[in-house]
Amino acid sequence: MRAVKSRVALSAVAGVLVLALTSCSQSQIYATNKLTGTYVAIPNGWNKIEKPALDKAESKSTAPGAAEKLASVLWQEAYTTSPSVTPTQVLSLQAPEGAAVYVRVRNLNFEESNSISYNNLRNLLVPITTWLEDPANANPKFVLIDDYERVEKVARGVRTIYTFEDPSGVSSTIDQTALLSDDHSRIYILIVRAKTKFYNKNVDELLAIGDSFTVRGDK
């Protein structure tokens, strides 16, 4: 009996030591915002762009209501495969070098929360619904790859994957997930994008990023 206890104790000690000394790095990057309960798993080795840098880039926008939108952002981060990608490039429609992931949580104002719909969520970056209704006037390389509803614990919305020609004329693929909180007060956005050629080459890895997008809501 005493020998068994000794073995158990020694095994426990050895376990702790092994775990403590060998477990030094994680297999993924976990982009997490505990305040809003939003989680995304990014492959190791990607480069992170912090919120201040993104805020700064966004603040240069002259679009109507841009400043108000920026003020209502609770969390935003970006990850890129290439360290040379700038925040401005992340926020533009032009496909970056390699792949980029952009995650954003923002409060909606009264008007937005009353008017927002699944189609609005689909048309977040480009007018997908219009292009689908009027293919003649659609982007010449627009292809809808996938579109389905995502339901999370405190939010629901759509995940849309499509290909289109970006302003520089390059075929670009976007995997966008836009979720609206159940009380319509907050929007959770995840955009995974790359040139189509790059995307197709790394499709499993990039799809896994979209799959990992999880919203648990406020604690």
Added chain:
Amino acid sequence: MTIQSRPRDTDRKTRIQLSVYDRTKFLMLFALTFFVLAWASMADNPLLSFSDAVSKTANEKVWLIVLVGIEIIRQVHFALAEILAPYHGFWLKYFAFVDRLLNKLSDWNRFRLGRVIKWLVFVAMLSIVLGAIYKETPVRALFLAPKALFSALPMIGQILFAVIFVVIQFAAIFWFLSRGGVDTYFPDDIRTRFSDVWGQDHVLNRIRENLLFLETPELIEKHGGYVPGGILLWGPPGTGKTLMAESMAGETGKPFVFVDPGAFTNMFMGVGVLKVKGLFRKLRKLALRYGGVVVFFDEADSLGNRGISQGAMHSADSNATVFGTPCNGGNYLSDPGKSLITNEALNRSKFVMGGAAGGGGGGSGTLQALLTELSGLKKPRGFLNRVVRRALGMRPKSPPKYRILVVMATNMPEALDEALLRPGRIDRMYRVGYPSKAGRIRTYEGYLNKVSHSLTTEEVDKLATITPYATGAIIKDTINEALIMAIRNGRTSITWTDVIKAKQLKDLGPAEDVEYIERERHAVAVHEACHGVMAHLVRQHMAIDLATIEKGSDYLGMVASIPPDDQFTRWRTEYEADILVSVASLAGERMFFDGDNSSGVSGDLESATTIASFMEGHWGMGSTISSHASNRRNEVGAPGGGRGKDDGTKDLRMALGDRIENNLANLLSRAEEILKENKFKVLALAHALETHKTISGDDVIAVMNGEKGPLVDGRPYSIQSNLDAIWNYHLAAVVAHQKHERPNLPIPVFEAS
């Protein structure tokens, strides 16, 4: 083959080997903590895998890894100390140095310093925890804590109310019940000093010694001894035990805790134990703070015992069967004789009552708790000291030396538990007995100095002589009674007469002013005169104090004697004289009343039989040698004759009772012969008693010798015609006794010459 003892720490060269559990418990604790933290990370992030959670925890909780490292170093240190003697010796030496430094502080300062450090550590730990909760710096979090606490108060209040509502019903009641009965006096609270205690100098000197050791313990401790921790003062009531304790309180520079006799008598079981524990907690605190404390248990017999029936103690009144007879027979005995009979009565009662439930004054467990506190296992105290230090593999600090002097006082030492009296609990037992003559003189002088009086030094000396067993309380009471008598007579100064009357009043009680019918008065007078004459003639070790035929509350008359000297041994001839005086009443009544005798001799015979029994069975004053007490204890039966006797005269296996009866019969015959030779003296003394009711010892001598006494003129009793008149009166009284009528002759009256 020599028995190998487990080596002492000082003899051990290496450290004691730790068990596997002790060696790994902290590492296991850290492992558990690590996994709990990893689990918490996984609960915090739903995407996190187990391996990533482990990695994250390892990266973020560096302090845990540091602790693991420290623990491993500590265990390596212990392991080296277990294996390598020089290594262990080095550390032992180092820590001994640290201990020596710490011991330079006084116990009280170490206690206070320890308390401050504990509080600081507690506050620091709290602030760290709060800092982690509030995500603030520890200091700032500490200031935020009251606010959070305040906001949580309603919920805490509700929970506490629910708990307290249940607990308070018991806890509060027990708490209140465990209060009281203990008074604490600090130096100079009490003004009584040793100089106020008179007549007990030998005990006082010992107590003074105890106090000296308490106040300067190094006097004995530096020589390897220890301060005696317990004193029992025992002795008859009124001998000044409590006064002595009060004077100790006045003399000592330490706090004095007085424990009421009823402090441990409670309605509920367990309260007594709580009281004892509370009392000793208080004593330890006082001892630490003031360097010592004296605790006094008055009437310590109230603590009870675990073996002897309390009923037996209460039956001490049974000695009234000896002293409460119409003749007050016990008073013809000297006080040792009286106490002997009392003890015998006690033992008889014990025998009858034996096996009854053991008395415990304080209720179940109280006495045991007291015994444990007095000399139980000296446990290290304090949670941090006992648990935390041991958990860290360190030995708890030894408890400091609590210098507590326990003083107990009782007049029933036999009622105390045997375990209470063993050395270590009660180291010294002092009998506070009757004061010696010098002590009585000092006591009389002390109390007389407080009042106005006209007594001379010789009279005080005489007073001390005729009050051989007077205690301080009796002396104080006698002087006070004398003062009352003086005031009643319109005076403020006490005279010799006042003191003597007060003494008689205290000795005999107030006379009932009952007038005997003539024939009964004469019978009582003859009865007492027989005692008186016999005492005068044969009892040289006692002097007659007074003789009276005034009826008291529980006697018809008496002849009281006192020992003129302080004597500590008793002899066979003295006991024989005691018996002769006792049986003189029976011999005299039979002789003067034609073989008739009254029931008034019963007490005399009981006294005489008891003394004769002890002479025969215990004191080697009879025809055998062996001790009846021993024979009875060993159940070997009583012997018949004995080696000291001739074979021809030895009765075969004569029972002890028969031998006692024979001895008494022989002494009765001697008493008859003596009285026959002195029949006129008996009648003369009876006449003096009938005439004056109460006379002093000097008057008895005056009658015997035909001299003038203080009250009675004895000279007429040396004239034959007067004696003839007394004889005729006696004959008339005998006829009246037989016919139950008045004597046809009046009592003769003699003119003073």
